[in-house]
Amino acid sequence: MWLAGWLMAPVSAADAALTDGAADASALIAAGRKTAGFCANYHGQSGLSKYPDVPNLAGQNPAYLLRQLDAFAAGRRRNDFMEGLVKMLSADDRAAVVAYYASLPVTPSRAAPGPGAEAGGRAFAQICAPCHGKDALGGNEFPRLAGQQSEYLRINLMRYLHPTKERSYGPMTAAVMRLGEDKIDAVVDYLSSLDVPRD
Ligand code: HEC
Incomplete structure (x- = not known):
C-alpha cells in the first residue's frame, strides 16, 4: 500500500521514532483519527476544509504534510495558530494525524470549473x-x-x-x-x- 511505502522511508526525525512500531498502518490511521479532533474545526474531520482559505488535507501526500507540520513547529512557516497547535503534538501524534488525513478521499472544492x-x-x-x-x-x-x-x-x-x-x-x-x-x-x-x- 502507498502509505506503507512512506512509513518504510521516514522523511524526517519526527516520524522515524514511530516507524518501528508502525507496521500496522491501520492502527496508525485510527490513532490519527483521534488527533484530528484538534484540527477538525478548520480542516474538517473528513479533511475537507470548512473555509475557502483553509486547505483540504484529505488525500494530501504524507511526506509533504509532515514537512509542513515540522516547518510550523520550527517557525520556518509562520502562522500563529498552527505553530501553537503543532507544538502541542508529539512526533507520534504528527505522523499519525498525517497518515489519517492522507488516507481519506478527496472531492473537488468547486463543482464546476471557473472561467479560466x-x-x-x-x-x-x-x-x-x-x-x-x-x-x-x-x-x-x-x-x-x-x-x-x-x-x-x-x-x-x-x-x-x-x-x-x-x-x-x-x-x-x-x-x-x-x-x-x-x-x-x-x-x-x-x-x-x-x-x-x-x-
Ligand atoms: C520545481 C518544482 C515546482 C514547480 C515547477 C512548481 N511547484 Fe508548486 N510546489 C513545489 C514544492 C516543493 C512545494 C512545497 C513548498 C513548500 O514547502 O512551501 C510547492 C507548493 C505549492 C503550493 C502550496 C500547496 C499547499 O498545499 O500549500 C501551490 C499552491 C503550488 N505549489 C502551485 C504551483 C503552481 C500553480 C505551479 C506552476 C505555476 C507550481 N506550483 C510549480 C514544487 C514546484
Whole structure:
C-alpha cells in the first residue's frame, strides 16, 4: 500500500521514532483519527476544509504534510495558530494525524470549473506539471493541488510570488513569476475543480 511505502522511508526525525512500531498502518490511521479532533474545526474531520482559505488535507501526500507540520513547529512557516497547535503534538501524534488525513478521499472544492480553467490547465501543464504531476496529484514532497480550496491556492501563490516568513520556497517563486500574476486566477480555476482519484 502507498502509505506503507512512506512509513518504510521516514522523511524526517519526527516520524522515524514511530516507524518501528508502525507496521500496522491501520492502527496508525485510527490513532490519527483521534488527533484530528484538534484540527477538525478548520480542516474538517473528513479533511475537507470548512473555509475557502483553509486547505483540504484529505488525500494530501504524507511526506509533504509532515514537512509542513515540522516547518510550523520550527517557525520556518509562520502562522500563529498552527505553530501553537503543532507544538502541542508529539512526533507520534504528527505522523499519525498525517497518515489519517492522507488516507481519506478527496472531492473537488468547486463543482464546476471557473472561467479560466481551460487556459489555466494549459499553463499548468507547461510550468507546474513537471513537479506537481500532470494530474496535479503531486507525490512525496510535492503537494497535491487537485481539488484544493480556491482561496487557499490563490493566497499561497501570492505568498510565493512575494515571499515572507509566512511562506517562501525559491523554486515556487520562480514558477509563479513564469506563470505571471495575471494568470493565477486561471490556474486556481483549473486546480480547484479537478476531480482525480489519488491512486
Ligand atoms: C520545481 C518544482 C515546482 C514547480 C515547477 C512548481 N511547484 Fe508548486 N510546489 C513545489 C514544492 C516543493 C512545494 C512545497 C513548498 C513548500 O514547502 O512551501 C510547492 C507548493 C505549492 C503550493 C502550496 C500547496 C499547499 O498545499 O500549500 C501551490 C499552491 C503550488 N505549489 C502551485 C504551483 C503552481 C500553480 C505551479 C506552476 C505555476 C507550481 N506550483 C510549480 C514544487 C514546484
